[in-house]
Amino acid sequence: MKKINTFWNWFQDNNQTIKNLINETPKNQKNISFWINKNLNYYCREIDFIIVFPKNDIGKTELIITANGNPKYFKQVITLVDNAPQLKSWKFTAFIQPTERINEIIAGLDTPYVFQEITLKISELKFKSLDFDENTKKWDIIIFLKNYTLQCNTKTLKQAVFIILQDLLGEKSLCQNINLIHLAQMPDNNTDMIYLYDLQMVIDTQNSK
Structure with missing residues (x-):
């Protein structure tokens, strides 16, 4: 549980920077993504993240945690997302979801x-x-x-x-x-x-x- 809290505490402290990722220079985008991945790896090295940005300013930014299709790490994904903080401008999702299109x-x-x-x-x-x-x-x-x-x-x-x-x-x-x-x-x-x-x-x- 400590590793989960460590990740989410770091995420909360940096969520505005992460939310603005799409507006950063390619160099800064790479740097921010590196730190997200590094902190996620402290919890579990086998899972990844995807950020989906909203189509307008009032929409929520979505952080998808994925096991890359590996069932060995489904539990880690679910546990991490179940313990996600309540942030007004964020949506946290376990696994890549089926298309709505x-x-x-x-x-x-x-x-x-x-x-x-x-x-x-x-x-x-x-x-x-x-x-x-x-x-x-x-x-x-x-x-x-x-x-x-x-x-x-x-x-x-x-x-x-x-x-x-x-x-x-x-x-x-x-x-x-x-x-x-x-x-x-x-x-x-x-x-x-x-x-x-x-x-x-x-x-x-x-x-x-």
């Missing part, structure tokens, strides 16, 4: 994800289930990418798809429900495939049986 995605109006030379839109991705393990309740799925000729599953491409799935399902659901992910090029005939944005619905349907 699902209707936008279904309509094909989603913003593309850009990773180096790779550009992907959730609305253009489809998937098939390869296997469902009754013991672990986890899925093996294959995700089909539009307009990509896959010579091999590159590390960057796998990381990109993982980030997209984490945004779509949320950190906990991805960890709890998905086992293996394979990538393939979208075939011309893909009418029997399911849009990726419907993956959580498929998971929920199975879990309700």
Whole structure:
């Protein structure tokens, strides 16, 4: 508990500086982020943070604590956030949450994800289930990418798809429900495939049986 209090005491003392991070120079942003990470590491080295800034001056700045999808550290994330202070201009969240832009995605109006030379839109991705393990309740799925000729599953491409799935399902659901992910090029005939944005619905349907 002492390490938790140490982090939150430091955060409270510096919360205005952190809240203004987006208006700082790149050099100062890097320095402030370094100290956030350093103080967080005093509590647990395996967890990370994401700061989401509000769209207007009256909105709250959100600090997301993430275990990077590693269930070994879910407890540490939950405990830290459960003991967060009440700060008027801050919102504290455990884990990366599922996107709230699902209707936008279904309509094909989603913003593309850009990773180096790779550009992907959730609305253009489809998937098939390869296997469902009754013991672990986890899925093996294959995700089909539009307009990509896959010579091999590159590390960057796998990381990109993982980030997209984490945004779509949320950190906990991805960890709890998905086992293996394979990538393939979208075939011309893909009418029997399911849009990726419907993956959580498929998971929920199975879990309700």
